[in-house]
Amino acid sequence: MISIIVGLALLMLLAYMGWSIIWIAPLVSGIVALLSGMDILPTYTDTYMAGFVDFAKAYFPIFLFGAIFGKLMEDTGAAQSVAYKISNLIGEKRAILGMLLSAAILTYGGVSLFVVVFAVYPLAVAMFRQANVSRKLIPSTFVLGAFTFTMTALPGTPQIQNIIPINTFKTSTMAAPILGIVAGLIMAVGGYFYLKFREKQLNKNDEKFTEPKGSNEVKSINEEELPNWILSVIPLIAVVITLNAFENLSILIALLIGIVLIMLFNFKNYKQFIKAINGGASGSVMATINTSAAVGFGSVVTASPGFEAVKDLIFAIPLSPYFSEAFAVQLLAMITGSASGGMGIALEALGQEYYNIAVNNNMSLEAFHRITAVASGASILPHNGALLTLFTVTGLTHKDSYKDVFVVGLIIPMIATIAIIFLAMMGIN
Numbered sequence: 528m529i530s531i532i533v534g535l536a537l538l539m540l541l542a543y544m545g546w547s548i549i550w551i552a553p554l555v556s557g558i559v560a561l562l563s564g565m566d567i568l569p570t571y572t573d574t575y576m577a578g579f580v581d582f583a584k585a586y587f588p589i590f591l592f593g594a595i596f597g598k599l600m601e602d603t604g605a606a607q608s609v610a611y612k613i614s615n616l617i618g619e620k621r622a623i624l625g626m627l628l629s630a631a632i633l634t635y636g637g638v639s640l641f642v643v644v645f646a647v648y649p650l651a652v653a654m655f656r657q658a659n660v661s662r663k664l665i666p667s668t669f670v671l672g673a674f675t676f677t678m679t680a681l682p683g684t685p686q687i688q689n690i691i692p693i694n695t696f697k698t699s700t701m702a703a704p705i706l707g708i709v710a711g712l713i714m715a716v717g718g719y720f721y722l723k724f725r726e727k728q729l730n731k732n733d734e735k736f737t738e739p740k741g742s743n744e745v746k747s748i749n750e751e752e753l754p755n756w757i758l759s760v761i762p763l764i765a766v767v768i769t770l771n772a773f774e775n776l777s778i779l780i781a782l783l784i785g786i787v788l789i790m791l792f793n794f795k796n797y798k799q800f801i802k803a804i805n806g807g808a809s810g811s812v813m814a815t816i817n818t819s820a821a822v823g824f825g826s827v828v829t830a831s832p833g834f835e836a837v838k839d840l841i842f843a844i845p846l847s848p849y850f851s852e853a854f855a856v857q858l859l860a861m862i863t864g865s866a867s868g869g870m871g872i873a874l875e876a877l878g879q880e881y882y883n884i885a886v887n888n889n890m891s892l893e894a895f896h897r898i899t900a901v902a903s904g905a906s907i908l909p910h911n912g913a914l915l916t917l918f919t920v921t922g923l924t925h926k927d928s929y930k931d932v933f934v935v936g937l938i939i940p941m942i943a944t945i946a947i948i949f950l951a952m953m954g955i956n
Contacts, residue, residue: 528833530562535862538824542864542910552820556827563831570827578826579819582871585694586818589687590811592782596766597642598807599786599800603793604752605759606633606646612756614654622658623668623722626651630672631715636763637685637770637785640913641810643673644920652739659736661729664722666917667931671718674913675940676711679866679904680897683771685778687867688903692896695878696885700778701771703897703956706947710901713943718935725931739922758792817912818871821863825872838877848884849948852877852895853902857944860906865913870903894951901947905940907932 534555541551553575560570600606610629617625629650633643651665678686682704689700696702729735753759762785770781790800828834844851855877860869885892907914909925914932918924 528836530559530831531828531833531837533562534559534824534828539862539864539908539910542912548817548820548864548912552824556824559824559827559831563833565831570830574830575823575827577823578875579823582822583815583819586687586691587811587815588779589690589782590815590818591808592779592786593637593639593685593687594642594811594814595804595807596762596782596785596789597638597646598803598810599789599793600633600638600759600762601642601646602799602803602806603789603796604754605762605789605793606638606642607650608753608756608759609633609763610647610650611750611753612760614650619654619657622651622654622660623664623726624719625654626665626668627672627715627719627722630669631677632760632763634673634677634686635681635684635767636760637766637782638763639810639814640673640678640686641814641916642807644669644913644917648920656736656738660726661734662737662739662921662923663729663734663927664725664931665921666914666923666928667725667935668722669917669921670907670914670932670936671714671722674907674936675718675904676714679900679940680707680711680714680943682707682897683767685766685770685781688870688900690778691867691870691874692899695874696882696892696896696899698893698896699771702893703891703947703951705955706894706897706950707901709950710897710940710943710947713946714935714939717939717942721934721939722931754793761792762786762788818865818868821865821868822871822875824863825859825868825875828872829876834876838880841877842880847948847952848881848888848890849894849898849951852881853898853944853948856899856902857906857941860903861908864908864910866903866906869906870899874899891951891954891956893956894947898944898948898951901940902944905937905944907936 538555542548553571556575557567560567609632613629614625629647630643655662655665677684679688682701765788766781766785769784770778841851841855856870856873859872860866863869881895885895909929
């Protein structure tokens, strides 16, 4: 087990230092293999690459279509149009609520988390400027709106964290709707009230809005030049409805319908389509490779001799299997800095056993699905890949904003996970 502990600690440390997981994952995999007495070259060419390729084969099309859909929403102005409409309805003085709802609606509509960051950031700056709220709360508001309840909890969300468990537990995106709604409410309501509390604290300390500088400076957007908000929101609604209304409909078809609708409603901007599609395709490659690299590392860990002892420890947790599954998923997501990557590793290694436990003990497969998804999101440590991107875009630092991110992105989601585990143990789905 020492080899696994050393490998996991080293991966987390190097990722925290900002080194790309694309190359540190195979490097650390080699260290795990060496310390475990495994042959290094076969471990890389067979074990590591098998895990890498299998994940990419299964999920690259979803990453691809999702990124193209999101990039088209961004480049045509549709995403900003929806966000501005929400801002107008909520009121410019309610910056946190307006930004939270904008990010949440776009995420639940199928727009990639990374795209939401770029699309909503200009609006966030405008809203926080108007309300004179400290920019330190922008990252945590983003995290709450895009990285928590709409990503993992709400039934029907087309985000990848809600798609991956389907293959393991033979479920659907609507799995355990009651558990999902309860978890979503805990995260959304709890997180919002915490952020309002922090807003009052910062105001009391006379910490007001400050203009972003340099590459993070925001150019003003002419709202009159944005597309009609009704036509802009239809593709988002279409993705969610088509995905969940037709059981046999693939997420790819749902996203394709959304892509076609965006292009039809914004045909006058057809010159932007090629650039947007190319940009989305390029972004999807990086997202897929990053996650696949983490899963490849997980394949090496699970193939090492010491992993049997790790499994024994996980299954020896003297609580419900719901708890041990949540613990395994959350731990691996924390270590890899990726909710989908950690989930992929956990399900690759333990998913079949939890499936068998559920079937043999008359436990709910849908509950396992929802708990897996929510637990994966309760993992946003400082080296999380999406968080690092968010800080880069906003020009803020861990020192500025991570304390608030930690509360809304990790502590409150952990509370939500525990709550739905108890509900699942009571037979509620």
